[in-house]
Amino acid sequence: MSLVTALIYRRRLPVVGRLVQELLALYGMEVPAAVEIGPGLTVYHRGFGTVLHPYVTLGAHVTLYNGVTIGRADPWVPQEESGMERIVVEDDVCLCAGAKVVCKEGVLTIGRGTIVGANAVLTQSTGPGEIWAGVPARRVGHRRATAVVPAARR
Template identity: 45%
Template sequence: MFRLPVRPIDRLYRGLILGQKRPIIGPVLRQALKLRGIDIPAEALQPGDGLVLRHAGNVVVHRQSRIGRNVMLHQGVTVGRGDIWREQDPSFRGFVIEDEVILGANAVVVSQKGLLTIAEGTVLGANSVLNTSTGPWEIWAGAPARKVGERERP
């Protein structure tokens, strides 16, 4: 079974992201992370360990997102609304990135309505554009992304 290689720098990034909740230093940490190209709200992270920012930089996650355990985000990943030019639809509920998910380099996850869920164990290939929820342990690729295979469950 593939296990995410969580390095000390990944633990540091996670600590800085969670530190954004702190009263005085939080805004400073948020700006420091943004200077590094990381825009992930502290509320998005679930308790536990395992967020991996592989080649961290230019990673943006919508404020209405929830990120599970052992998630790997490569450089250039964007999770956000697909209709930013208009008023947010009242039915929009955000994004859920479940445990063991891998989002490849420059992958984009967009939604306009409802809740988009990237199910446990899903892999989204590099340069893919996902606009629909996935099933567990699936592999998705393309623009727009479509299911291209399945991962072996641990």
């Protein structure tokens, strides 16, 4: 487990949580304590520039590269008035460098095993095992069934 990943998992500790948040900020990461994170998170390149909204849920074995942003598509609207409820990133998802996942209304779900390509801007939910790329992101492929390993087999 990398130092950054270890810090992310410790950001909720009662005594040192605030210090951990500041250490993550030195790496250019913003991961609020409210973000729910499953086991096996992998963060590459120290996650420089990664920002997660508090209403984000990351499943098991999610991979984040540097510059990933997961948040609201309407930041100018007060949080109480925003239609965004939550962004759910299911198990085994890979968000490549610079990927942006933004939600304006309801719950946006990234399906299990999905890959969001570098610098893609995803504004809609995806199915399992899909590959998304572009601005705005569109489905460009589908992962082979063998590429997504069930969590029970690990």
